[in-house]
Amino acid sequence: MADLTCKIAGVTSPNPFWLASAPPTDKEYNVVRAFEAGWGGVVWKTLGEDPPVVNVSSRYGATHYNGTKIMGFNNIELITDRPLDVNLKEIERVKKNWPDRAMVVSLMVPCNEDAWQKILKRVETTGCDAIELNFGCPHGMSERQMGSAVGQVPEYIRDVTSWCKKHSDLPVFVKLTPNITNILYPARAAVEGGADAVSLINTINSITAVNLDVMAPEPVVNGVGAHGGYCGPAVKPIALCMIAEIARDAACKSVPISGIGGISTWRDAAEFIALGSGSVQVCTAAMHHGFKIVEEMTDGLSNWMDEKGYKTLDDFRGLAAKNFRNWNQLDMNYDIKAKIDPEKCINCGLCHIACEDTSHQAISVAKQDGKNVFTVVDQDCVGCNLCMHVCPVDGCITMNRVDNGKPYMTWNEDPRNPANKKSA
């Protein structure tokens, strides 16, 4: 059996599955239920200064897809709306009762050293394992010059991180907002400030839908709506890319990463870890299905690791990040062609119409015994994968390598590259 023990920035948990700082970690009741269900750790919902914020009614928006609920999810909820004292007492008690689980406390206070120093002193008394600086929330708090308003200015990130390192011995996780043009700037700033880890992604600025009756963005609050933070399965590809960028960036100095963004299954978690994540944080999937999903996640990850022969998470951590390259490092001589297995084909024609209307007209159609037979025209197939993706039958369309005997040649080496012609 694989060992799922997770160690990141001095924080140890029995498995890498943490609940992200969000409604599921707002109070003792929920967190205890999560630990009972088997979650490895939590990042407590963001604490702020008293008096606590006040939240509005109607807080979540969702993107449903083809009758499947919650492909994407957003919220306009602010940080915890409970008094600091209450939260701190509960954190202390939970950590005491569940010593083996990771207890990270998320924080967000105004951008001055004094405010951070004050809250750190209080948080340290809880016995928590680490703090996470919420520089991510794109809604509400940013209007008060906190959350992503800080996270979008690398200098602020650096400064706040260094204050926290100065005034506390707790490991500091810096939670990054994806609402920037290049994730490396805030990530490097966090590293510069002394961050022990970065957590990403926070939610993406969004309007999930427009209510066409009210003519207002969802979630509608009395006839109008605000932008909110987008998360859930739909954001996973964006999160993976940002994590991979940080994982391979020399200036980020292999800073540990707590991966976040649409993680719903063990496979999602494995992908995040393969790109360099230490722990993984989950929210939407738990809000959709409850805490029990962690059973599938731990079991699935463990079984997959056994099959692959990985004994610990470190055995495969970051393996895929090594193969994350810029486009100009790809092999220009790599050649694949689609092949349709006539035995598996169900004659739906989706490959044909996709290629015909929107690609390279490389799948012909002919009637045979009253049925349409689809065939790839090799000389027109550019190996784009579109037909394989639209085909509803697993394994029916495969992309097969053409053995052209040519060596690995990048665009930088390619004679067709105009830059190379000039120099020639």
Added chain:
Amino acid sequence: MSKPAELPANNDVDIKTGRLTQKQYEENFGDIHPPLDQNNAVIEASRCYFCFDAPCVAACPTSIDIPLFIRKISTGNAKGAAKTILEANIMGGACSRVCPVEELCEQACVRNTQSEKPVKIGQLQRFATDELFARKDAQFFTRKKPTGKKIAVVGAGPAGLACAHKLAQEGHDITIFEAKPKAGGLNEYGIAAYKVPDNFAQKEVDYILSVGGIKIEFGKSLGKDITLEALRKDYDAVFLGLGLAGVNALGIDGEDIEGVEDAVDYIEALRTAKDKAKLPVGRRVVVIGGGNTAIDIAIQIKRLGAEDVTLAYRRGPEHMSATEWECELAQTNDVRIRHWSMPKKLVSAGGHVTGITFEHSKLDSNGKLTGTGETYTLPADQVFKAIGQTFVPSPLQDNGKDLLQLTKKGRIDVDADGATSLSGVWAGGDCTEGQDLTVAAVAGGKKAAIAIDRALREKK
């Protein structure tokens, strides 16, 4: 196979009315499939792959653009979905309920070849049309400006109604002559009640007529109240959607004894009955036939309270024209199906049927059906004949001579446009050859309407 035990004949005829409570009648003749709700419709719609050159469309006699209407359902555009359906098939609502989809569109669904269940096209079609008919703005068909042309349609069944509706849109004025007191044809009088509950057939007829330009003269029977020659003289074109007026006989002695009934007549009585409790129902019932009418009468008589219902068919299961789904429905309704059973003799007492004797049958080495010599007798209080309907040509005869050409099978001979051998006269539906289905009748009526319209415009 061992010889079945000889069952005793029936000595005390047991035919009764009111075998069930009012509530039981309501339950037994309510909707056989509960309709899909919005959420389930969207989920089912999302199973459709939106195939290119979709096989389901090719399998539909009216060529409904099935992937398109299903996609419209998935996006919450049920009205648009219904429009796609009804523009191709004005009786899309009835067809969604009565079509043997397992042999048409759903049989062609590519999901079958994936060892999966096909998309529930029939149920989705019903969802879309039900949603439309529930709206105040359901009528989206319009009429072109009046042409002044008059067209006679004989028969207000699916073929006649489809033909009339199409012609009315083109601006012609239509008079339908219908022998019965209501329109709808078999949808009103012949289809099993639980397939079209809540007076659906009449609601659909009302929708079709609400386009305008169509009037119906009820109680007008061709050959009695009106003649083909007079219609040809008085109208610019004539469409015949006569249906099948006759039923096949068993060809054994005693067919006229009491308790031996035509399934078609009984179903009509059932469909028109104000109170189902007044229908006479035997305790032990035998149905003879292998088609959907046989299934329909067997299930309905069971649902009217018959205790023991046997459907006997002279050939094997693979020869039955009733679909597999229909046969399963019969079996789950506790109807016993006996194959390879040829009716030999009706047993009676006091002029009333008490049983029926069958001879086991088989196919001989030439593939011909023969009896094995072994017989068995089933006690029966009622015997229903459901061995096929026939076209009755007499209304189209003048002094015993056919006015228009019939096919070898005795149906009206038509060309690809539905034109008969007689100029100015078209025909469609069950009175012509082809599948005897509502959807095929609609296709025939529509096709003829297009040809009639073209002919009338060319004529001027």
